[in-house]
Amino acid sequence: MTQPRWLNSEEERLWLAFLRMRRAIDVAIDGQLAEAGLSPADYDVLAPLSQSGEALRVRDLAALIGWDRSRIAHQLRRMEQRGLVVRSGSTTDRRGTLVHLTDLGRTAITAAAPGHVETVRRVLFDQLDQQDLACLTSIAERVADAAGLTGISRTGGPARPGTAQVRPGRES
């Protein structure tokens, strides 16, 4: 790092536009979720819960959304206070804690999910043609991989039929 290579005008233009795009997406998504009474963090927790059988170990839930134990413990405490989830001691491993969706929690995620996906689509995908999609996918995967970010597993395949469809999320 002898001489800093400052950004040229094209690069600066991209950087600022990139930041604006991020912000626009966040504002749209967070605002839509707020209308549904959920924070982005709530959504990240509720989505995998609703897709799974009903209960998840805190450890697994955390791994699924790429959070550390502390963060999810705080979040679960607040969500439990609001009646969105409940915790119960695990069966086999007595260290473990199971997180269950309450009826209120299930109602909330089911109500919020369609608008959420719709918002993601409207703010991002509706602006992209097929070529944009390929280009952006290539760039995003390249940048993420080059940074060596351990790809958060997330749930992977399509949601099981019969469970609430709650794909996206934002994992803050």
Next chain:
Amino acid sequence: MTQPRWLNSEEERLWLAFLRMRRAIDVAIDGQLAEAGLSPADYDVLAPLSQSGEALRVRDLAALIGWDRSRIAHQLRRMEQRGLVVRSGSTTDRRGTLVHLTDLGRTAITAAAPGHVETVRRVLFDQLDQQDLACLTSIAERVADAAGLTGISRTGGPARPGTAQVRPGRES
């Protein structure tokens, strides 16, 4: 919003990659700043301060980085406690407050800036060829404009010669 249009596999692939890219960039930038002892918020405040004459009105500083008054007031309080900035009553408008960079603050931003730009370049621009750059710029501007986000003014042109070069930032 009759029937939610869920993401297809290509779209989901892009969305997840996009999230990973964002996260990778944040991790890289925040980590580099943390090594320099600054938070992203610190950087956003210090950068325009170091580029301006030396002092800015709180109002103008906030407008420059697109923050509301409350947020910047909290941030300035914390930064003043750490000795990065000082506040003084304004001259003409007695409602106003002037924010000054301290020597410590100037040292901090000057030390952090080269690594910051270097990090932005390494994590993003070094992964893009000329075509990627054009494509991503087009997409980002389109998405941001479509969302109708009031483009934060930011400082605009290149930094004045003679002042610390501290372009990027992330305005969280």
Next chain:
DNA sequence: CGAAAGTCGCTGACGTATCAGCAAACCTAT
């Protein structure tokens, strides 16, 4: 002039994210 309206910066409350650290439970190797 003087009242109404607007601007400015600050504060307290609350939700959130990260860090360090803890206690209980578990696992492994002797």
Next chain:
DNA sequence: ATAGGTTTGCTGATACGTCAGCGACTTTCG
């Protein structure tokens, strides 16, 4: 079986962002 290390989940401290609201000041307009 048991000592040492690991995993799990939690907590407290601190920093950050947003919201509602306040007091001081300035501007506007009758």
